[in-house]
Amino acid sequence: MSEPTPLFDADALGELYANARAAEDAGDIETAARLFRECLVMDPDDHCGVAMRLAAYGLATPDRAPPAYVATLFDQHAEVFDDVLVSRLGYDVPALARALVGPFVSHPVRMVDLGCGTGLSGETFADIAGHAIGVDLAETMLAMADERDVYQDLYIAEAVDFLETWDEAPFELIVATDVWPYLGDLAPFAAAAAKALTPGGLLVASTERGEAGWSVTKTQRFAHAGAYVEATLAAAGFEVLTSEAIIVRHEEGVPVPGDLVLARRKG
Numbered sequence: 434m435s436e437p438t439p440l441f442d443a444d445a446l447g448e449l450y451a452n453a454r455a456a457e458d459a460g461d462i463e464t465a466a467r468l469f470r471e472c473l474v475m476d477p478d479d480h481c482g483v484a485m486r487l488a489a490y491g492l493a494t495p496d497r498a499p500p501a502y503v504a505t506l507f508d509q510h511a512e513v514f515d516d517v518l519v520s521r522l523g524y525d526v527p528a529l530a531r532a533l534v535g536p537f538v539s540h541p542v543r544m545v546d547l548g549c550g551t552g553l554s555g556e557t558f559a560d561i562a563g564h565a566i567g568v569d570l571a572e573t574m575l576a577m578a579d580e581r582d583v584y585q586d587l588y589i590a591e592a593v594d595f596l597e598t599w600d601e602a603p604f605e606l607i608v609a610t611d612v613w614p615y616l617g618d619l620a621p622f623a624a625a626a627a628k629a630l631t632p633g634g635l636l637v638a639s640t641e642r643g644e645a646g647w648s649v650t651k652t653q654r655f656a657h658a659g660a661y662v663e664a665t666l667a668a669a670g671f672e673v674l675t676s677e678a679i680i681v682r683h684e685e686g687v688p689v690p691g692d693l694v695l696a697r698r699k700g
């Protein structure tokens with residue numbers, strides 16, 4: 434769980450952020466950066482995600498999207514999430530992940546769906562989940578996941594924190610579809626995932642594909658290079674079983690390329 438959020442004046446923050454975005458849109462990056470930094474002073478938890486915007490100009494190096502920003506963003510979009518992502522943007526990663534995992538699962542598994550959102554993956558994996566847990570930072574997304582009635586338990590938590598503190602029966606399958614784009618440095622995730630899995634346990638996760646290492650995209654997400662993902666998983670004790678190129682979704686008609694990775698914790 435994240436620390437309690439200090440109080441701030443939401444109206445004043447909103448105005449400051451709007452002014453920063455207007456300066457950015459006008460091409461006045463110096464003013465935008467100054468105003469974004471003022472947002473951070475007012476709201477160090479960064480509900481507006483200004484660190485991700487500053488990163489686009491090389492002015493900040495967040496190693497993950499601020500949790501307060503992720504929760505705010507997805508709480509705002511929860512009601513339209515399925516319609517926009519699946520129907521309009523052609524998002525199909527849960528089904529692709531399910532197909533990739535299929536040949537490697539022969540009995541119902543204990544699974545955790547990290548960044549479960551509205552439960553699209555929970556629903557897709559329901560036929561092979563003996564016990565399914567959903568975890569997400571956004572409470573409204575979790576409420577919608579609850580309505581799908583495919584999870585035995587749902588937790589409001591940050592994914593890496595959740596894995597690191599998990600002290601019950603280890604998982605046999607970790608699913609993280611379209612969640613790594615909100616995490617830059619994947620090393621903490623990989624280490625925590627290995628710890629929370631049984632030996633031989635599986636991890637399936639998707640990326641937006643980047644050039645080298647990890648980087649912040651123009652759309653305020655993280656992109657990961659395939660070689661970086663494979664090296665990071667190997668360093669944490671995973672064997673990469675397969676990695677396949679996918680189209681994550683379409684943005685303004687343009688396909689967003691990514692990779693879908695299936696890895697097994699070494700015994």
Ligand SMILES: C[S@@+](CC[C@H](N)C(=O)[O-])C[C@H]1O[C@@H](n2cnc3c(N)ncnc32)[C@H](O)[C@@H]1O
Nearest residue numbers: 507548549550553569570571591592610611615
């Ligand atoms: C693009 S949605 C994908 C949802 C779902 N996995 C799917 O495939 O439909 C990303 C979800 O991950 C959650 N998320 C992002 N970063 C997270 C983190 N560090 N810990 C927990 N949840 C996170 C967001 O709140 C959001 O619900």
